[in-house]
Amino acid sequence: EKGGFDHFMLKEIYEQPKVLEDAVRGRMSAEDGWIKLGGVSEYINKINSAKRFIITACGTSYHAGLLGEYLIEELSRVPVEVEYASEFRYRNPIISENDIVIAISQSGETADTLAAIEIAKERQALIYGICNVIGSSIARATHAGSYTHAGPEIGVASTKAFSTQVVILTLLALQIAEHKGTITTSYLRQVLFELKNIPNKIKETLKLDAQIQEIAEVFKDATNFLYLGRGVNYPVALEGALKLKEISYIHAEGYPAAEMKHGPIALIDEQMPVVVLATNDSAHEKIVSNIMEVKARSGKVIAIVNEGDTEIAALADYTIAIPQTEEILSPLLTVVPLQLLSYHIALMRGTNVDQPRNLAKSVTVE
Numbered sequence: 001e002k003g004g005f006d007h008f009m010l011k012e013i014y015e016q017p018k019v020l021e022d023a024v025r026g027r028m029s030a031e032d033g034w035i036k037l038g039g040v041s042e043y044i045n046k047i048n049s050a051k052r053f054i055i056t057a058c059g060t061s062y063h064a065g066l067l068g069e070y071l072i073e074e075l076s077r078v079p080v081e082v083e084y085a086s087e088f089r090y091r092n093p094i095i096s097e098n099d100i101v102i103a104i105s106q107s108g109e110t111a112d113t114l115a116a117i118e119i120a121k122e123r124q125a126l127i128y129g130i131c132n133v134i135g136s137s138i139a140r141a142t143h144a145g146s147y148t149h150a151g152p153e154i155g156v157a158s159t160k161a162f163s164t165q166v167v168i169l170t171l172l173a174l175q176i177a178e179h180k181g182t183i184t185t186s187y188l189r190q191v192l193f194e195l196k197n198i199p200n201k202i203k204e205t206l207k208l209d210a211q212i213q214e215i216a217e218v219f220k221d222a223t224n225f226l227y228l229g230r231g232v233n234y235p236v237a238l239e240g241a242l243k244l245k246e247i248s249y250i251h252a253e254g255y256p257a258a259e260m261k262h263g264p265i266a267l268i269d270e271q272m273p274v275v276v277l278a279t280n281d282s283a284h285e286k287i288v289s290n291i292m293e294v295k296a297r298s299g300k301v302i303a304i305v306n307e308g309d310t311e312i313a314a315l316a317d318y319t320i321a322i323p324q325t326e327e328i329l330s331p332l333l334t335v336v337p338l339q340l341l342s343y344h345i346a347l348m349r350g351t352n353v354d355q356p357r358n359l360a361k362s363v364t365v366e
């Protein structure tokens with residue numbers, strides 16, 4: 001049932017190229033330049049006139065939500081708020097019938113997310129669900145939505161579900177933007193072609209597994225880890241830290257790279273591994289300075305870069321070089337080495353990778 005893999009988590013990491021194809025099947029065509037998410041088309045007028053989107057979720061799904069904020073605001077210029085479902089539900093949130101609430105949940109059974117949906121429904125918002133489990137409570141409670149089609153995710157640490165959530169949010173943002181006319185047809189095609197290519201680029205990234213395993217060996221006894229990223233890769237930093245915490249029990253924090261100087265920099269010494277998401281995007285030069293700040297304090301830098309980045313290779317202790325893609329799609333690739341790094345570290349520390357202590361696959365208690 002693990003398809004020849006030692007753990008479900010590893011199997012699910014390796015399934016990502018396939019499930020991303022499943023997630024977009026019938027929903028877009030790069031050649032013909034169209035997108036059609038079932039749930040969106042049905043409510044397009046309401047979605048188009050929305051004054052604001054509110055995304056609510058927990059854990060990894062919340063990290064996908066943070067990416068959703070970036071994508072929808074960047075592409076369609078509509079304001080987005082993202083909130084932990086557990087906070088949202090208890091603070092008498094301001095919601096009206098002009099808002100669209102997007103609830104994201106792999107299991108579709110998370111109690112806090114379900115409760116947040118009920119509140120938003122009472123206040124007449126349209127609820128759009130992004131769920132993996134078909135017929136789940138959240139899928140049934142929403143007005144419209146899209147399934148992620150990641151297939152069953154057994155490992156408690158979410159991996160392939162996250163990638164498919166991000167793909168759905170990308171399609172959603174593009175479809176809204178296309179309808180609003182905030183992106184050009186040529187840009188749309190360019191992104192869709194890149195999206196179509198992402199499964200192949202994930203396959204390329206997975207080939208770095210042996211190298212990542214060697215890096216894991218070096219850092220497996222660390223007691224703390226810092227993950228830094230900017231822009232779209234900031235939520236990926238949060239996600240990388242969460243993966244490590246959950247399965248290896250190493251304390252890890254994700255930070256926007258520029259925030260480091262406002263506090264966490266005090267933690268940096270030769271014992272501190274810092275994973276930096278440093279792909280060739282608009283923040284590249286800034287990230288180079290952040291790496292220098294870490295190195296000046298003897299921190300150990302593991303940088304996720306694009307192939308051919310000699311500038312960062314000369315600065316970092318370890319570089320993991322992944323293929324280049326469109327900036328907004330970069331998280332779909334940068335998250336993969338972070339999933340593998342936490343998997344290998346956990347394995348080397350002898351923890352139960354698929355069923356970490358104190359955690360359940362779906363949190364149905366409040």
Ligand code: M6R
Pocket residue numbers: 058059060061062104105106107108109110113156157158159242246359361362363
């Ligand atoms: O099923 P959901 O997506 O609603 O679950 C939300 C979180 O409980 C979940 O993402 C959790 O953080 C995972 N164990 C992360 O790997």
